[in-house]
Amino acid sequence: MVRGTRGVVRGLAVGGVAGLAVVMGGGAAWAGDAGADVVYHGSAVMTGDQVEVRLTPRNNGPSAVVDASVRLRWSVPLAEEQxxxxxxxxxxxxxxxxxxxxxxxxxxxxxxxxxxxxxERPPELTLEFETAWGGGAGDTGKAHDRQRVLVLATGDTYAF
Structure with missing residues (x-):
């Protein structure tokens, strides 16, 4: 794995499929007095006008999160019907x-x-995700809230 000054990560492999991911940021800190660090790991693939995202949330602690939600935002508009x-x-x-x-x-x-x-069918897009709600508690670390992944319309899997 190679990291540049802008957080570029190259050569990630997921399930044997190599891809390029541009990841900026870390996770979101949420819940309780001590807070919690919720991060997301997964993959995205764009084929034509379809984008499939698979992600798994993880809480690095130090507090449990009662309930949370993740916001996924694409750099291009989604079709009306989903x-x-x-x-x-x-x-x-x-x-x-x-x-x-x-x-x-x-x-x-x-x-x-x-x-x-x-x-539409863009040649590339950026997928941004962040914890939208963390059990009613405020975020204690705004500096690392969001992650962004560059996904090219190649049909390749891009990991984050």
């Missing part, structure tokens, strides 16, 4: 919010898998 999985809702033209549920300290949540249709 078939979203249970626990996910359309928030705006370019964003979807999905429930992560409760997360124990050092716990891994259930994998979220969603596929969205785009209005």
């Amino acid at each position: 078939r979203l999985p249970a626990g996910c809702v359309r928030e705006e033209e370019r964003a979807v919010v999905c429930r992560t549920g409760s997360l124990a300290v050092d716990g891994v949540g259930e994998r979220i898998v969603l596929s969205v249709r785009l209005k």
Whole structure:
């Protein structure tokens, strides 16, 4: 793995498929007096006007998170009609919010898998995600809230 000054990570492999991911930021700190560090790991692939995202939330602690949700925002508009999985809702033209549920300290949540249709077929897009709600507590570390992944329309899997 190679890191540049802007957070560029190259040569990640997921399930034997190599890809390029541009990741900026870390996770979001949430919940309780001591806070919690919720991060997301997964992959995204764009084929035509479809983007499939698979992500797994993880709470690095030090406090448990009673309930949380993640906001996924695309740099391009989504098609009007979407078939979203249970626990996910359309928030705006370019964003979807999905429930992560409760997360124990050092716990891994259930994998979220969603596929969205785009209005057009761009050659690339940026997928940004962040914790949208962390059990009602405020964020204690705004400096590392968001992650961004550059996804090219190559059909390759891009890991974050």
